[in-house]
Amino acid sequence: MQVKISDYIYELNDDRIAKYPVEPRDNSKLLFYEKEKISHHHFTDIVDTLPKNTHLVLNNTKVIPARMFFKRETGAIIEIFLLNPVSPSNVISLAMEAKFESVWECVIGNKKKWKTDEILHAEVEINAHTVSIQASFANREENEVKISWNSADNFSELVEAFGKIPLPPYLNRESEETDIENYQTVYSKNKGAVAAPTAGLHFTDTVFEKIAKKGIKKSFLTLHVGAGTFLPVKTENALEHPMHNEQLVFSKIFVQTLIENHGFVVPVGTTSMRSLESLYWFGVKLIENEKSNFFIEKLFPYLERKEISTVDALKAVLSCFEKNNLTEIIGQTEIMIFPSYKFKICKGLITNFHQPSSTLLMLVAAFVGENNWKKIYSEALNNNYRFLSFGDSSLLIP
Known part of the structure; x- marks a missing residue:
């Protein structure tokens, strides 16, 4: 198996990288992609673009200095x-x-x-x-x-x-007093990340109030983002890239809620997406072997096996909670998502615009299609979107 990293290169000049967030944070641009159509909004409009039956899943990790x-x-x-x-x-x-x-x-x-x-x-x-x-x-x-x-x-x-707060290296600046608040989601809770789940930086209490009024469900998981998220892929065959291992935490209540509301799940950020898909594969592991540990190896999802439904996999995880009298499960994942991956839980994705030659860009390509990601990124560049951690946002619904 080979995935050529040269297929995930685009020209990103330094002046397109946002060095600071917009104020207020929910005033960032929002590119809405749905079924190959693109429209342009501001993040405050996110509630108008999300279907009413959406179940938003957010990563409540907190960046430590x-x-x-x-x-x-x-x-x-x-x-x-x-x-x-x-x-x-x-x-x-x-x-x-x-x-x-x-x-x-x-x-x-x-x-x-x-x-x-x-x-x-x-x-x-x-x-x-x-x-x-x-x-x-x-x-x-x-x-x-x-x-x-x-x-x-x-x-x-x-x-x-x-x-001190560890800003992404591509910002090329030292952290400042304002970064203590700016490089943290308004819902951050569990300390342990060394990088922010940046798709969530656009959310404000005002946005959450609008979401609640529309009746959109939201749930929280924890994936402690590691520094490996910034590592560019340096091997031509991306599968040879040493995928970073990150710790994630799920509560029993979260899994129960997900089983009841699995129809249209939209993760906020690639970290939430990787967490959700890893949870499915943990369920598969439990079905294959009841005593499996929660560790999802880089290429585990690509092994040939019998198809297992989303609900069955999640029920296996819930059963693990009940049999072991647990209220939360802590796991590890190094899952690598690239084109050919079949998504098991996620139906949409809220995310920023990612670095060239990165595993995160490969994940986006896997979700929207190998040609469509180029269309989306070209449209963002042509419309002066700001890129990377403090940059603008997108809602992607294939």
């Missing part, structure tokens, strides 16, 4: 960019509650200047008291860093006080 800066005695700055927790737990929600010590897999800036046995020091004010922070290598080869601090404040409080 994952960039931590330490200064060596020589004056050299070492940046520690938190990726995934290692201990005391690899479950992000538990890792954020850790006290006194935590180990994370990181991206380390200036790593060559940081000696293996060297301890880095910093201080920060938390809740009106000074906290001393230390950073040392737990495993240099694996880029695992131990962060310890001398107070009973939890890791979440430490990060909020000491870290």
Whole structure:
């Protein structure tokens, strides 16, 4: 099997990349694509373009200030960019509650200047008291860093006080005070992402009020977006790209609601879409083997197997909740969605405009068709849409 990344290239000049969001955030443009027809709107009109039987699914992950800066005695700055927790737990929600010590897999800036046995020091004010922070290598080869601090404040409080918001690299600017609010959805709740689910940045309380008046259902899941979402595909055969692994969380109530309202599901963002499709494949795994773990491998959906209905797969997941007396399930996914993928849950998609040569653009192509994505992106470029994280939005209904 081969997917040529050269089929997913288009010209995106720097001046088309939105460096800041529009104000107010729901005043962004909205391209509406339905059955090969395109119309232009503002995001405040989203309620007029969504069918009344829509079930919106949103990702309520919250971006943490994952960039931590330490200064060596020589004056050299070492940046520690938190990726995934290692201990005391690899479950992000538990890792954020850790006290006194935590180990994370990181991206380390200036790593060559940081000696293996060297301890880095910093201080920060938390809740009106000074906290001393230390950073040392737990495993240099694996880029695992131990962060310890001398107070009973939890890791979440430490990060909020000491870290900086990690903006996407293609913005080519440092984070600013306004990004603390701007690079966060208004419904963000569960801390743990290092990148925002940016399709949700356009929503406001006003938009949600309009959605509620129309009777549109909405539900929330959690996928903690990782830095791997920004990685361009560098192999000509995209299937050789090392797909990033992200942690997701589903509640029992969410699965019950989804079974009852699965007719016209519209995820907000590619993270919600990947989560929903991964949930279906977890159900398939449970049907094939009741003791399966919730880990969806990159190419698992493309294996030959007997067709399983959406409802049957979701009922298998619900049964897993009930048999194990669970209220939530935590899983992992590295699912890769590209043309030839058959969508199992999602009927529409609200999303921004993505980077060339990216797995997210391949996902859009899989959803709307290999030729149609080019038509959509050409139309957006010709009508001065703003691209990427702080850019404009689209509603896609194939």
